[in-house]
Amino acid sequence: MLTQDSETIVALATPHGRGGIAVIRVSGSNIQRIATQLLGHVPKKRYAEYLSFLSEDGSTIDEGLVLYFPAPNSFTGEDVLELQGHGGPVIVDCLLKRVMQLGARLARPGEFTERAFLNSKLDLVQAEAISDLIDAESEQAARAAMRSLQGDFSQHINQMREILIDLRTWLEAAIDFADENIDFLKDTEIVNKLHSILADIQKIRNLAKQGTLLKEGLSLAIVGPPNSGKSSLLNKLSAQESSIVTSFAGTTRDVIREKIQIEGLLLNVVDTAGLRITADEIEKEGIKRTLAEIVKADLILWVVDHATISTGDSKFWKEQQSFLKDFFNDKRIIIIRNKIDLKQEKASIDKEMDFDVIKLSAKTGEGLTLLFNHLKKCVGYTISPEGNFSARRRHLEALTQTEIALTNGLKKLKENQFSELLAEDLSIAQNYLGEITGQFTTNDLLGKIFSSFCIGK
Known part of the structure; x- marks a missing residue:
């Protein structure tokens, strides 16, 4: 279904800002007319030419390489012109205005790829893969x-x-x-x-x-009482001091986010404020945000201080029971017994209160490999011998x-x-x-998919 009678579109295909080169992509039925007025002639097909980009009065806006791909042998299936000029914002703006003056309009996000899909140059899975x-x-x-x-x-x-x-x-x-x-x-x-x-x-x-x-990664919330070592665990996981670590309870007042990779698996980790009853209004706001993160998380790491909390500590478990009941009943929880170095214990994984329990030390790093492997097991993450594909x-x-x-x-x-x-x-x-x-797809779905693309793609 060639869209040769559609509007001609133009967009910057490279990132905005200053750079050595900027690529401007043009696609549609008016390419030859635009090329004649902008470049002086229609370039040789699929051949790089170094040409001047001309303004309306014939003066030179810029100079650079030009590539012309006639339909249907192009990315979009339409006539396509690519202009490779200098990467200054002013030059790019002048060139875009000139092409639009000649009859093109600015492309919507993902419109080039959408046209490639509509012209059967690729299917919907391939379009999303871009x-x-x-x-x-x-x-x-x-x-x-x-x-x-x-x-x-x-x-x-x-x-x-x-x-x-x-x-x-x-x-x-x-x-x-x-x-x-x-x-x-x-x-x-x-x-x-x-x-x-x-x-x-x-x-x-x-x-x-x-x-x-x-593609999406795993959303992981680090939750637990104050001063249990949540921020220390995040810092060890991400190998950087992104959270303030002190001996004072309630130090983390806001949600702190990090992205961590384990053999290609992306972990979207959030360190949250400690869960406890408090009169501090700022800390209350942090706890409110913590509860919001719990709702969104795929997995929860519930961190407790192994050096001071035991399984039989009824006061501690009573304080945490309402949080477990109200917010954790539909979530998968892994209990992290942190600070095993203070008791000189070995890292291990076990069951406790029907939860998976991992003993580790955020300070020394002992037990982190055990945690990583367990996270991959929880979500069934493997590297397929035949190769994974995005979905x-x-x-x-x-x-x-x-x-x-x-x-x-x-x-x-x-x-x-x-x-x-x-x-x-x-x-x-x-x-x-x-x-x-994409053989059977609604226009609403297509609009949602392609609107998430970059402009110029």
């Missing part, structure tokens, strides 16, 4: 995004979709030609195929879950709905219900898979 590649915060996340951009994830989805289409074809043919003497698939064969498809869907969903972890929560939801539809179809088949009902479930599953790659 944004993921730009926003990657680890080497593993960048590699996963590149695999999705190259089509690894899409290939898995398309293969599953083709299998469902083939199975639907057999079922619907059996319904339409039931009176004909034709050998169709037997119920046992269909059941076996469905089991095989479900196993593949579960495998893909597990891979997609890893991709989502690589999003919408992909996981679509795969879950696909599995539900196929499971319903399998149940109906085993209960000897009509084949028409199974065919309908297969159609539903097929559509959910199509939503992932």
Whole structure:
């Protein structure tokens, strides 16, 4: 679906600010007219030319390299012109104004990639992977995004979709030609195929879950009573003094955030104010913010002072009970017994009050590896031998709905219900898979996806 009759768009493709080079990208049906007036002629296709960028009166705005990609052999599938000039904000502004004067308009965020999707230059997973590649915060996340951009994830989805289409074809043919003497698939064969498809869907969903972890990371809240060593733990995790560490209770009055990587897994860690009853208005505000972070966290590290708190300390556990009941009942909690160095104990992992308990020392670092490995285990994080690909929560939801539809179809088949009902479930599953790659996608979803892109992408 080429959009050659669409408006011509322009945007700065490189970051704003001063730099050695700025790249301005133009795409649309008016490229040749714009090039003739801006450059003096239409450049040779797919060939770098060093040219002057001309103003309306013929004076030179700037000089630089020009690349021309005629449709459909371009990123967007339209005629594309790239201008590589000097990276000064004034020069860039003058050049953008000149191109808009010649009939282009400023592109919306993600509009170049959106046009590439609409012109079938890439599917929706690949389009999202471009944004993921730009926003990657680890080497593993960048590699996963590149695999999705190259089509690894899409290939898995398309293969599953083709299998469902083939199975639907057999079922619907059996319904339409039931009176004909034709050998169709037997119920046992269909059941076996469905089991095989479900196993593949579960495998893909597990891979997609890893991709989502690589992209979004894990939200981790460090919570607990004052002076238990929460800030010391954050500092040791992030290897820098981001939190003030003193012997006075209630030192952390605000939420402090750090990003930490464990073998490519991004941890979005927040150090929070100590939870206790206090008359200090500033500390009360810190506690209020702490409770807000608890709601958003995927995992909670509940840090206690192992040197002073024992399992049988009824007063301490009574004070904490209301917090556990009110805020932790739907969260996964790992109890951190900190300061084992004061008791000269070894790091360990155990169970206590139905919680995982890790004994460590934030001061010496003993037990941190144990904590890292346990965090990865909690969220099922692994590096796949065949390579992870980037994925999003919408992909996981679509795969879950696909599995539900196929499971319903399998149940109906085993209960000897009509084949028409199974065919309908297969159609539903097929559509959910199509939503992932963009075969069946609403305009609202497209708008939400591409609006999160950079301008110029």
